[in-house]
Amino acid sequence: MENPSLLSLAVALLAFLSSSSTKLTPRVSFPTGIPGRHLTRFSGHDVSNTTTLLLSDSGDMLYVGSRNAVLALDVSHKDAIILRSKLDWSPSEKDIEQCSMKGKKMADCPNFIRVLQFFNTTHIYACGTFAFSPRCTYINSETLTMSLKADEGRGRCPYDPYQRNTAIIVEHVFGLWEEAGEPGENPRRHGENMQTPHRKATGRKRWGSSCYGELYTGTVADYRGNRPVISRHLGEGRRLDLKLDDTLGWLEDPTFISSSFIPDEEKIYLFFSEVGREYDFIDKFIVSRVSQICVSDVGGQRTLQRRWTTFAKAQLLCQADSELPYNVIQDIDTLPPAEGAPADDTLFYGLFTSQWSVNSGRSAVCSFRLTDIKSVFSGNYKVLNRDTLQWSTRVQEKVANPGECGLHNASDNALRFVKENFLADESVRPVGRRLTMLSSEHDYSHLTVQRVQAANSRDYTVLFLLTESGYLHKAVLLQSGAHIIEEVQVFEQPQPVKSLKLSIPKGMIYVGTSEGVVRVPTANCSFYWTCPQCVLARDPFCGWDPVSRACVGASNSRTSLCQDIDRGNVKEACKTVSITHRDRFGPNKLPAGELVSVSLNEVVRLQCPAASQLSQQLWERPNSRLPSDLYLHLEDGSLSFVASPATLGHYLCLSTENGYQQTMAIFHVKQKSTPLTQIPNIYTWPEAHRIATTKSVARTGPELHTSVGTWPKTIETRQGETEETLSSSQVTTRLRSRNVTLLREESWQREPDFRDGEPLLLAQGPCYLKELVVVSVLLVLCLSLLITMLLYGSRQRCHSQTAPQPVTPTRECDRRTPVEQEALKGNSFLSKHSGHASGLVCNGVLSGSNGHLPNTPI
Incomplete structure (x- = not known):
């Protein structure tokens, strides 16, 4: 297979951009603190960075490797996690001072436990970073005390607490001549106090068989982290400790993820990511790898002495057709074959992300079958040119089969061949050559997998995936794709997740975080x-x-x-199950019609709870449509409209999921000023008991779901008057201090018979009380202004009439005698000089203030 060119990469990139991914939404969400999902937490003021989790075979004891301590937690109780014992394992002040002098941060100098494995039935083997100077020790699992003084842990544990590593202890059965014990022997040699087979006390040699644990690790072997190594330890003289030959760069800046032992193959498979030197790109191209080593390997006699002779590696390709690969492995878990199935059916489920920015925020899950991995390792291998350090593929005669067990007795020529040809030519492709799961909304960091037998005796694969935001997703793999059953918020604030451990016998998942341990039932x-x-x-x-x-x-x-x-x-x-009202609406929950009192021209918003995050919410009205010019359907499922005579009435909220429809809420919108406000609508229901209904249904509690049904025909509009009586026994509830009688079960199966505008709405017509008051006030103001203007005009006219005016003789004045006319002239002259008039002239007659003629005696 030739190296991909930049042109083909660009084509793949364009094809990926044109492709679309299915949106995966959890059906039910459980935020922190709600009663719908029970979680058990363990934390302490001196407990942090629970890096490593180790679960006992019984599932009752959880051993935790944290910062400066190893904990033994009793997890056998249902509602609590109890600290059984604690082993403090902290560096001295001198060790921390030396770590700081090396230029490391003080926060990185404590002892972070990175290896925690059962050595045998009584002891645990533990390793920690120990202030950038790794140490390892044996711990008694019962008393949680150190059996021996800690020794150097170089090559077994990383120096840096942020570097990832993998470690596994595999029991090895061997035959040997054993002698009687000598005083002062190392208990690790012959298993004294560690439950390895006993020796005879006679001191004679005998041929026997025994078993002991050997540690296989993938980590870095130097302070700077530049020497990656895959090695075997704890042979203690019975078998040689082995490691990789790093002269040819068998590993290129790897990040170790996980390791798995397959007993039938007698091989250990290690999973990691590294720089792919076989690709000639400008930037470093990260590839995911699977490598293998045989537990029976003891190294070569002359070539590859104390080095692996069975090491081989291949690329894991998590890629769909014509799409850009997800090339960075984040986590992987092994799913053993079903009972009775061969070992070749073992599956490895890996979690991958991409180094390409176009795939940022996406996570993919791919599954790989053991038989496909074996097929790739038994095929052709690439050839490394030592001069140019370039990989190529050419047809060549196979001197030996790289990765084959039992090469320690091979010739030097064969060992040189496997030393230079360790990269498989083909890549391991996923099962079905497709992605098992792809999420564009969630960035996953850890996963674990379990096979579950359903009620139909079929096996289903369930994935538990942890997001970077702190949610645990449970997904089942179906023929149609992945279905996320639920999501559980494990912690509120995003924090580094160190480990994820599944206990299948107990049905529990343990999450190790920077603050403690959280237990989640599966x-x-x-x-x-x-x-x-x-x-x-x-x-x-x-x-x-x-x-x-x-x-x-x-x-x-x-x-x-x-x-x-x-x-x-x-x-x-559910065809054999009769659905009663309690089945539909949950325990002690009945769908009372909620009364909503509004004013005309008021904006109304009706909230409707969702049955699940996969359901769709619909709104209906009895014998009426919901035109788009009057109603607005919001994204959260609520309905908004302006209250008017046309929009008053009843509303029904329905939730539809996978073809199943259920009623979530009933609302009766009425006008506040209606005289019959205190007379409620009445529904009937068959069970005679009283309950308290709530205004809305919580999204995540047991009140989440309600029932399926149709509208009832019997509605009581006035007290003592009904259109049709279903039963004399009615159930009443209190809702906002108003009596509401619920629906009968059989009435749900009838067609709606409501008509908006009838007395059922308790509104006899539009009310214009506010408008009448406003018009009346304006009318009073206008009348007051008009009367004021009239009074002002009358007063002005009266002032103009009382002012002195020249007297014009009329015909009657012409009849007066000259003597009278002279008297009138004289009186007028006096009035002008006195400043006021002493009399009035009316119709040519001068009268005094007493109503008589002037100068006339009374």
Whole structure:
């Protein structure tokens, strides 16, 4: 296979940009602190950086490697994690001072436990960074005390606490001549106090068989982190410790992820990422690798002495057709074959990201089959040109098969061949040559996998993935793709996650964070209280038991359960289950119609809870449509409109998921000023008990779901008057200090018979009280202004009439005698000089203030 060119890479990039990924949304979300998902936390003021987790075979004890300490936690209790014992393992002040003098930060100089493995049934082997000077020791698992003084841990544990590493202890069975014990012998040699087989006390040699643990690690062997190494330790003279020959650069700046031992193959597979030197790119191209070594390897006799003779590596290609590969491996977990299946069916589920910015924020899961890995390692290998350090593929005669066990007795020529040809030509492609799961919304960091047998006796693969934002996702792999059953918020603030451990016998997941340990149950069946909700979850752990009428664990039930993992078909799975009101609406929850009092021209917003994050919310009105010019459907599922005579009435919120429809809320919108406000609408329901209903249904609690049904025909509009009576027994509830009688079960199966505008709405017509008051006030103001203006005009006219005016003789004045006319002239003259008039002239007659003629005696 030729090296890909830049042109082909550009074509692949364009093809990837044109491709689309399916959006994966968790069906149910459980934020921190809600009662729907039970979590158990362990933390302490002196507990931090729980880097490594080790679970006992029984699942009752969890050993934690943290900063400066090893903890033994009792996890056998349901509601608590108890600290059984603690071993303090801190560097001295002198060690920390030397670490600081080397230029390291004081926060990086404590002892971070990075290796924690069972050595045998009584002891644990532990290694820590120990102020950038790795140390290892044996710890008694019962008393949590050190059995021996800590020794050097170079090549077994990293120096830097931020460098990733992998370690695994594998029991090795061997035969040897043993002698009687000598005083002062190392207990690691013959297993004294460590439960290795006993020796005879006679001092005679005998041929026997024994087993002991050997440590296989992938880490760095120097202070600067420039010497990566895959090595074997704890042989203690019985077998040689081995490591890689680094003269030819067998590893190129690797980041070790995980390791797995396959007993049937007697091989250890290590997974890591490194720089791909076989690609001639301008920038460093990261590739994901799988490598193998045989546990029976003891090195060559002359060539490759104390070096691996069975080391080989190949590329893991997590890539879909015509798309850019996800080339950086983040985590990987091994899924053993099903019972009765061959070892070749072992699957490795890897979590990958990409170094390309176009894939930023995306995570992909790929699965690789052991038989495909073996096929690649048994094929051709690339050839390294020592002069140019370039890899090429050419047809050549195979002197030996690289990666084959038992080469320690091979010739020097064969060992030189496997020394120079250790990179497989072909890449290991995923199962089905496609991605198992692709998420463009979540950035995953850790994963673990489990095979679960459902009620139909079929096996399903369940992935537990941890996001960088602190959510644990549980996803089931189906033929149609991955389905995320739920997400659980493990911690509120994003923080470094150090490890993820699954306990299959106990059904628990343990998450190690920088603050402590969190325990999450793998199943949450009791959350689903109805058959439809239990089936829609599509959780292989859970099924609906028609006898106990509860969602129970599939592995714990002996009865036939209602379950449909592949399709989630409620109609088929729950066809034998009668759906009562309690099944529809949950425990002690009934769908009362909520009364919403509004004023005309007021903006109304009706909130509707969602049955799940995969459901779609619909709004309906009885015998009426919801035109877009009057109603606005918001993104959160709520309905908004302006209150008017046309929009008053009843509203029904429906939730639809996978073809199953259920009623989530009923609202009755009415006008505040209606005289019949205190007379509620009445629905009927068959069960006679009183409960308190809430205004809205919480998204995440047991109140999350309600029922399926149709509108009832019987609605009581006035006290004592009904259109149709279904039953004399009615159930009433209190809602905002108003009596509301609920729907009968059989009435849900009838067609709606509501008509907006009828007395059912409790509104006899539009009310213009506010408008009338405003018009009346304006009218009063106008009348007051008009009267004021009239009074002002009348006063002005009166002033103009009382002012002195020249007297014009009329015809009657012409009849007066000359003597009278002279008297009038004289009186007028006196009035002008006195400043006021003593009399008035009316119709040519002068009168005094007393109403008589002037100068006339009374």
